[in-house]
Amino acid sequence: MKKYHIFSRFFNSMGSFYNLSELAQYMAVFYFNMRTVHFHTQGKNFLELHEYAQELYEQAEEYYDDLVETAISFNEMVQPMFVTPGDCPPVTDVANMTPTDTIGVMLNGVRVLFDSLESITKEVYPSFVYSKIDSMLEWLDKQNYKLTQMSKEI
Ligand SMILES: [Fe+2]
Numbered sequence: 001m002k003k004y005h006i007f008s009r010f011f012n013s014m015g016s017f018y019n020l021s022e023l024a025q026y027m028a029v030f031y032f033n034m035r036t037v038h039f040h041t042q043g044k045n046f047l048e049l050h051e052y053a054q055e056l057y058e059q060a061e062e063y064y065d066d067l068v069e070t071a072i073s074f075n076e077m078v079q080p081m082f083v084t085p086g087d088c089p090p091v092t093d094v095a096n097m098t099p100t101d102t103i104g105v106m107l108n109g110v111r112v113l114f115d116s117l118e119s120i121t122k123e124v125y126p127s128f129v130y131s132k133i134d135s136m137l138e139w140l141d142k143q144n145y146k147l148t149q150m151s152k153e154i
Pocket of ligand 1: 038054
């Protein structure tokens with residue numbers, strides 16, 4: 001535990017704006033949004049989008065867990081899952097959610113998450129944290145590609 005405390009003092013002294021608990025909050029918004037579209041998407045692509053949304057929230061849940069556990073190991077203050085960042089509110093308008101709306105929510109979610117993960121300052125965390133972040137970015141990049149294709153075909 002002592003080692004982690006030293007880490008967290010180091011991070012504080014670096015004065016970084018970003019931290020893992022904040023990234024976790026962005027991951028939570030993505031998780032909530034994928035759960036929302038899972039139930040509320042309508043139209044001819046319902047089954048495909050319903051199942052894809054589940055794939056996305058299952059992976060997001062795993063990443064959320066990893067981010068929070070790592071944040072706690074660094075003595076970061078972690079908000080409850082439902083406390084979401086002010087600049088990134090979850091989707092609440094679920095009326096008549098067409099396949100285009102659903103893909104839009106997915107694509108926007110993937111891009112917001114990508115930006116927030118990518119923007120953490122490279123020098124602040126030890127390399128094992130970056131390998132976690134890198135694998136999340138790689139996954140998001142794949143989803144971005146897939147969703148961009150889907151939006152052209154819809
Ligand atoms: Fe379900």
